[in-house]
Amino acid sequence: xxxxxxxxxxxxxxxxxxxxxxxxxxxxQHRNKVETAIVVEHLPSGLRGEASERRSQDQNRRQAIHxxxxxxxxxxxxxxxxxxxxxxxxxxxxxxxxxxxxxEEFPALLAEALDVVCANAFEVSVAAKQLEVTTSxxxxxxxxxxxxxxxxxxxxxxxxxxxxx
Numbered sequence: 001x002x003x004x005x006x007x008x009x010x011x012x013x014x015x016x017x018x019x020x021x022x023x024x025x026x027x028x029q030h031r032n033k034v035e036t037a038i039v040v041e042h043l044p045s046g047l048r049g050e051a052s053e054r055r056s057q058d059q060n061r062r063q064a065i066h067x068x069x070x071x072x073x074x075x076x077x078x079x080x081x082x083x084x085x086x087x088x089x090x091x092x093x094x095x096x097x098x099x100x101x102x103x104e105e106f107p108a109l110l111a112e113a114l115d116v117v118c119a120n121a122f123e124v125s126v127a128a129k130q131l132e133v134t135t136s137x138x139x140x141x142x143x144x145x146x147x148x149x150x151x152x153x154x155x156x157x158x159x160x161x162x163x164x165x
Contacts, residue, residue, distance in 0.1 A: 003076065003078045003111040004042065004069075004072045004076055004111075005069045005072040005073040005076070005107040005110070005111040006107075006112070012068075013040075015042055015043055016042050016043065016068070018038065019038070019040075020035040020038060020057065021035055021039070021052075022035050022037060035057070036052065036055055036056065036060055037051070037052030038050070038052070038061045038064040040061075040064045040065055041068075045072065047068060047072060047075060049063075049066070050064055051063035051064040051067065066102075066104070069107030069108070070107045070145060073107045073110040073111035073148075074114070077114070079115070080115040083130070083132075084131050087112075088112055088131065091109060092132060095134050095137060096133065096134075097131075097133050099141060101144050101145060106144075113127070113131060114152075116131055117138075117142075117152055121159065122155045122156045122161060124138055124139060124142075124152070124164060139164050142164070152164060
């Protein structure tokens, strides 16, 4: 079963509710004239992505969806596939994963990495081999999203393993 962070936009939005509102905070009357703030709620999980920092409703919508996908990657687990996905392989170069937190594919890559790490009892070196990257590259990738490293470290401590640095 596909991870919700990896779904196409159309598929993801079928399970979501979008709300528009007026942004709060600085910006004066320009900010409060129109409903540019967006909240996207994933109904099956209850997770939400929000954005209100732009004056464009479309830009806030894209950012809110991206933030929702990152939260889905962090908090929803699926059984990983036998090997790295085609998306993962496209970003893989000589044992290194090339990714940026703002990239559209980042949440899908993060979900895949966390699913593999979780499936391997948070043994990052084993997960790295399965993902065809070095252990240090996988840790570096997890550090891109602070919540990912916190999640892995929390689970490792519970299992009696040392924290990753």
